[in-house]
Amino acid sequence: MAEKPVEELTEAEARAELARLAQAIAAANTAYHMLDAPEISDAEYDALKQRNTAVEARFPALKRADSPSDQVGAAVADGFGKIAHRVRMLSLENAFASEDVADFDDRVRKFLGHSGVLSYTAEPKIDGLSLSLRYESGVLIQAATRGDGEVGENVTENARTIADIPQRLTGAPEVLEVRGEVYMSHADFAALNARAVAAGDKTFANPRNAAAGSLRQLDAAITASRPLRFFAYSWGELSQPLANTQFEAIQRLKALGFQTNPLTVLCDGPETLLTHYRLIESQRATLGYDIDGVVYKVNDLALQARLGFRSSTPRWAIAHKFPAELAWTELLGIDIQVGRTGALSPVARLKPVTVGGVVVSNATLHNEDYIAGRDSRSQEIRGGKDIRVGDWVQVYRAGDVIPKVADVDLSRRKSDAQPYVFPILCPECGSEAHREEGDSVRRCTGGLICPAQAVERLKHFVSRSAFDIEGLGAKQVEMFFKDQTLPVKTPAEIFTLASRDSANPLQKLKNRDGFGEVSAAKLFAAIEARRTIPLDRLIFSLGIRHVGEVAAGLLARHYSTWEAFESAATEARPGNAAWAELTAIDGVGAVMAQSLVDAFANLGERAAIDALAGELNIQPVRARGPVESPVAGKTVVFTGTLEKMTRAEAKARAEALGAKVAGSVSAKTDLVIAGPGAGSKAKEAERLGVEIIDEDAWLRLIGG
Ligand code: IVH
Numbered sequence: 001m002a003e004k005p006v007e008e009l010t011e012a013e014a015r016a017e018l019a020r021l022a023q024a025i026a027a028a029n030t031a032y033h034m035l036d037a038p039e040i041s042d043a044e045y046d047a048l049k050q051r052n053t054a055v056e057a058r059f060p061a062l063k064r065a066d067s068p069s070d071q072v073g074a075a076v077a078d079g080f081g082k083i084a085h086r087v088r089m090l091s092l093e094n095a096f097a098s099e100d101v102a103d104f105d106d107r108v109r110k111f112l113g114h115s116g117v118l119s120y121t122a123e124p125k126i127d128g129l130s131l132s133l134r135y136e137s138g139v140l141i142q143a144a145t146r147g148d149g150e151v152g153e154n155v156t157e158n159a160r161t162i163a164d165i166p167q168r169l170t171g172a173p174e175v176l177e178v179r180g181e182v183y184m185s186h187a188d189f190a191a192l193n194a195r196a197v198a199a200g201d202k203t204f205a206n207p208r209n210a211a212a213g214s215l216r217q218l219d220a221a222i223t224a225s226r227p228l229r230f231f232a233y234s235w236g237e238l239s240q241p242l243a244n245t246q247f248e249a250i251q252r253l254k255a256l257g258f259q260t261n262p263l264t265v266l267c268d269g270p271e272t273l274l275t276h277y278r279l280i281e282s283q284r285a286t287l288g289y290d291i292d293g294v295v296y297k298v299n300d301l302a303l304q305a306r307l308g309f310r311s312s313t314p315r316w317a318i319a320h321k322f323p324a325e326l327a328w329t330e331l332l333g334i335d336i337q338v339g340r341t342g343a344l345s346p347v348a349r350l351k352p353v354t355v356g357g358v359v360v361s362n363a364t365l366h367n368e369d370y371i372a373g374r375d376s377r378s379q380e381i382r383g384g385k386d387i388r389v390g391d392w393v394q395v396y397r398a399g400d401v402i403p404k405v406a407d408v409d410l411s412r413r414k415s416d417a418q419p420y421v422f423p424i425l426c427p428e429c430g431s432e433a434h435r436e437e438g439d440s441v442r443r444c445t446g447g448l449i450c451p452a453q454a455v456e457r458l459k460h461f462v463s464r465s466a467f468d469i470e471g472l473g474a475k476q477v478e479m480f481f482k483d484q485t486l487p488v489k490t491p492a493e494i495f496t497l498a499s500r501d502s503a504n505p506l507q508k509l510k511n512r513d514g515f516g517e518v519s520a521a522k523l524f525a526a527i528e529a530r531r532t533i534p535l536d537r538l539i540f541s542l543g544i545r546h547v548g549e550v551a552a553g554l555l556a557r558h559y560s561t562w563e564a565f566e567s568a569a570t571e572a573r574p575g576n577a578a579w580a581e582l583t584a585i586d587g588v589g590a591v592m593a594q595s596l597v598d599a600f601a602n603l604g605e606r607a608a609i610d611a612l613a614g615e616l617n618i619q620p621v622r623a624r625g626p627v628e629s630p631v632a633g634k635t636v637v638f639t640g641t642l643e644k645m646t647r648a649e650a651k652a653r654a655e656a657l658g659a660k661v662a663g664s665v666s667a668k669t670d671l672v673i674a675g676p677g678a679g680s681k682a683k684e685a686e687r688l689g690v691e692i693i694d695e696d697a698w699l700r701l702i703g704g
Contacts, residue, residue: 003051006051006054006055006058007058009055009058009059011059011062011532014055014058014059014062015059015062017051017055018052018055018056018059018062018063018064018067019064021048021051021052021055021068022052022064022066022067022068023648023652024048025045025048025049025052025068026066026068026648027646027648027649028040028045028048048068049068049069052067052068052069053069056069060468060470061468061530065225066221066224066225080153080154080155080216080218081153081154082147082151082152082153082154083142083144083151083152083153083154084150084151085132085144085147085149085150085151085152085236086177086236086237087177087236087237088149088150089130089132089146089147089149089152089179089236090149090309090312090313090314091149091312091313092125092295092313092314092317092318092319093313093317093318093319094293094318094319094320094321095318095319095320095321096320096321096323098274100318100320101270101273101274101277101296101318101320102270104270104296104318105118105120105269105270105273107315108298108307108315108316111306111307111315112303112306112307114303117268117269118268118269118298118299118303119245119266119267119268119298119299119300120266120267120268120269120273120296120297120298120299121246121247121250121264121265121266121267121296121297121299122264122265122267122273122276122277122280122294122295122296123233123261123263123264123265123294123295123297124261124263124280124287124291124293124294124295125291125292125293125294125295125319125321126181126183126231126233126261126289126290126291127183127207127208127289127290127291127292128181128182128183128184128207128208128211128212128290129145129146129181129182129183129208129211129212129215130145130146130179130180130181130182131143131144131145131146131155131159131179131180131181131182131215131230132144132145132146132152132177132178132179132236133159133165133177133178133179133180134175134176134177134236134237135169135172135175135176135177135178136174136175137174138168138169138170138171138172139167139168139169140156140159140160140165140166140167140168141156142154142156143155143156143158143159143160143165144156145215145216149312153216155215155216157220157223158215158216158217158220158223159182159215160220161220161223161224161228162182162223162228162229162230163229164228164229164230164231164258164259165230165258166256166257166258169256169257170256171256172256173238173239173240173242174239174240175237175238175239176235176237176238176239176242177235177236177237177238178232178234178235178236178253178258179232179233179234179235179236180230180231180232180233180234180258181230181231181233182211182215182228182229182230183207183208183211183228183229183230183231183289183290184207184208184210184211184214184226184227184228184229184289185207185227185229185288185289186207186288186289186290187288188207188227189204189206189207189210191227192204192210192226192227193210194464195465195549197548198465198540198548198549199548199549199550200546200548200550200551206290207289207290208290210226211228214226214228215228218663218664219663229259229289230258230259231258231259231260231261232250232253232254232258232259232260233250233260233261233264233295235249235253241301243301244300244301244302245299245300245301246297246298246299246300246301246304247264247266247299249301250264263279263280263283266299267296273294273296273320276294277294277320280294281294281322284322291322292321292322293319293320293321293322294319294320295317295318295319295320296317296318296320297316297317298316298317303316304316325355325396325397326355326394326395326396326406327353327354327355327360327394327395327396328353328392328393328394328395328409329350329351329352329353329360329392329393329395330350330351330390330391330392330393331348331349331350331387331388331389331390331391331392331393331405332349332350332351332389333348333349333389334346334347334348334349334365334371334389334420335347335349336423336427337452338426338427338428338444338450338452338453338456339452339453339456340453340456340457340459340460340543341443341453341543341545342426342433342443342444342445342446342447342450342453343441343442343443344422344423344426344427344433344441344442344443344444345364345366345367345441346364346365346366346367346368346370346371346422347362347363347364347365348362348363348364348365348387348393348395348405349361349362350362350363350393350395353395355395355396355397355403360395360397360403362403363395363402363403363404363405364402364403364404364405365387365405366404366440367440367441367442368422368440368442369440370387371386371387371420371422372386372419372420373385373386373387376440382407382408385407385408385410386408386419386420387405387408387420388408388413388417388418388419388420389417389418389420390413390414390417391408391409391412391413391417392408392409392412392413393405393406393407393408393409394406394407394408394409422442424442426444426445426446426450426452428444428446428450428451428452428453429444429446429449429450429451429452429453430446431444431445431446431449431450432444432445433445447602447604447605448490448604448605448608449604451481454481454489454490455477455478455481457491457543458477458481458488458489458490458491458494459474459477459478460541460543461491461494461541461542461543462474462477462494465537465540465549466537466540466541466543467491467494467530467533467537467541468530469494469526469527469530470522470526471519471522471523471526472494472523472526472527476523479514480497485504485507486500486501486504486507486509490608490611490612491541491608491612492608492611492612492614492615494527495527495531495612495615495616496615497509497523497524497527498524498527498528501520501524508520509523531615531616531617532616532617532619533616533617533618533619534556534618534619534621535556535559535560535561535562535565535618535619535620535621536552536553536555536556536557536621537552538562538613538616538618539551539552539555539556539565540552540553542599542609544595544596544599545595545599546591546592546595546596547592547595547596550587551587551588551592553621554585554586554587554588555585555588555596556621557621557622557623558585558623560620560621560622560623561618561620562613562618562620566600566613568581568582569582569596569597569599569600570600570601572593572596572597573597574590574594579593579597582596628658629657629658629659629702630701630702631654631657631658631659631671631701631702632657632658632659633658633659633660634659634660634670634671635659635660635661635662635668635669635670635671636654636659636660636661636662636669636670636671636672636673637661637662637663637664637665637669637671637672637673637681637685638650638651638654638661638672638673638675639665639672639673639674639675639678639679639681639682640674640675640676640677640678640679640682641675641676641677642673642675642695643675643676643695644695644699650673653702654702657702664681664684665681665684665685665688665690666688667688669685669688669690670690670691671690671691671692671693672685672690672691672692672693673692673693673694673695673698674692674693674694675694675695
């Protein structure tokens with residue numbers, strides 16, 4: 001059957017098409033990478049990927065969390081086996097001061113008996129985790145973490161999901177181990193944490209932790225959904241040299257298809273190294289990923305070989321580290337910001353200071369306990385020292401973007417400094433700010449009458465996982481919120497913007513600063529396009545505390561229609577039937593239910609919700625419905641080779657029948673389906689007394 005052109009797809013068709021493509025591409029990846037038995041040609045594979053990209057470009061809002069455009073390959077990992085490195089993975093000696101760099105050059109030249117100027121490469125030291133990739137005959141066969149340098153963890157399936165890592169190489173030595181750093185960009189890290197917050201999950205402290213946590217996932221599908229990157233900078237075992245110099249070897253890796261760092265240069269002698277160090281340091285803040293120094297390596301590989309290694313570091317390289325990103329400055333004031341859910345967050349206003357190349361004038365102070373020198377369990381932090389306006393405070397930038405206040409210098413405290421009194425009224429609207437038992441956060445009780453909450457709610461409403469209206473971001477929301485002629489104070493007013501604009505012949509949006517005929521028309525069209533919205537997105541968009549993206553999905557699938565959801569949220573009260581039904585949803589607890597009920601019972605909120613619903617065409621979400629099958633609710637594990645279908649297909653079918661497919665065998669496993677070549681998993685199942693059946697028995701069991 002001919003495929004419908006992407007331009008002609010309706011939204012519903014596009015959604016189904018993206019699901020189909022994700023499945024087809026995943027199946028092709030498994031066949032190719034895991035089973036070494038490609039089922040479709042490279043051209044067909046490319047066509048699937050291109051179509052997926054085209055559909056996503058037309059319907060960006062429909063892009064799936066497991067979008068194939070964010071990944072290469074995907075599979076269930078086999079647990080982490082151990083891999084002994086054939087060439088040890090070493091670490092680097094550190095240098096901190098310029099003199100250390102001159103000393104390094106002296107030592108190297110002395111060792112070699114070299115009196116002239118030596119050539120070195122200089123490149124950023126990426127703050128991620130190192131990975132060794134083994135290629136044989138140009139095919140990626142193994143990926144291992146550094147581990148203790150001798151033995152690392154087998155993360156092959158996870159590494160296959162990283163787009164920067166080529167699966168095949170042309171023109172490479174028969175055996176080639178490429179080494180480099182897996183990392184996450186600042187933007188991807190921020191987006192990942194934002195998704196985690198929206199889903200009510202734990203966030204990562206910095207991009208390095210996020211990269212490490214993502215690579216070391218037992219389920220490669222999770223790694224695949226994380227935007228990891230890779231820079232190649234070194235190598236292990238080789239059947240043939242890559243080049244005569246370090247610089248050329250890196251260029252060779254680049255030509256083979258690896259990402260290499262564009263700030264890698266050749267330098268003669270320590271002075272030029274220091275010049276490049278300063279250049280890289282000056283660019284540090286704008287690189288978009290974390291680096292923690294500059295690595296210098298002797299360029300001539302014959303000289304590297306002569307220099308050799310100490311116990312755990314090469315003599316031919318050194319890492320010139322950046323100074324710690326810490327600074328002391330004066331705390332000029334403490335402002336309170338009010339967030340979407342009314343949380344009062346204290347922000348330190350600082351005398352501007354440079355921290356790690358970035359000028360910092362604001363930093364978070366977390367909450368009132370943190371200022372007082374306590375943690376959430378009333379235990380002392382900072383030795384119990386509180387923070388006062390006028391104090392000298394230590395500011396630091398960890399890997400993440402928001403600077404923090406770490407410490408306070410009591411010896412410089414002025415004698416008249418007063419302890420900070422945390423407000424008990426909302427500074428934005430004057431409502432009482434209440435702190436619930438066990439909550440470290442004080443919250444404004446003003447709801448939508450609080451302008452700060454209202455504007456933050458609007459920002460949430462238009463955010464990516466919510467209405468995601470093109471051309472209407474946080475900045476525009478702030479502008480419309482304050483606007484005199486065309487104000488937007490509630491979500492419903494977004495959908496009356498166009499009609500209000502056309503009803504006002506005098507001050508048209510198209511004549512405003514920042515808008516023209518085209519951009520105004522585009523904005524109205526983008527808003528119109530979102531008037532039809534699936535129920536789950538709408539529920540998430542309401543920005544109700546404790547109701548994140550996952551919860552919104554659960555609620556939408558349970559109630560299916562807006563009418564059913566709305567009447568449940570209106571009627572439910574602890575003890576009645578509607579409450580019992582609501583809290584019986586797997587994943588919905590009493591706290592979330594209460595928060596939902598409170599929102600619908602609040603007059604102001606309710607009016608805003610009703611007005612919004614009146615503007616929209618809300619698409620029902622189909623319930624997944626309980627699956628009736630002999631394997632529903634069971635946890636199954638596939639191991640060994642399947643002969644009747646691909647792993648991906650077997651997994652999809654099992655899941656469609658309500659089973660959970662796990663990657664490893666544990667006490668929770670109900671059934672193991674073992675094909676030829678099954679190894680450790682089958683043994684583990686035997687040990688645990690888990691039932692093991694073959695593929696035919698499985699097919700009989702599921703009736704197919
Ligand atoms: S070279 C034999 N180059 O830093 C030397 N390492 O502190 C091999 N690293 O384990 C390493 N960026 O994880 C090298 N441009 C770079 C690097 C780099 C980051 C990491 C690597 C290594 C650690 C040593």
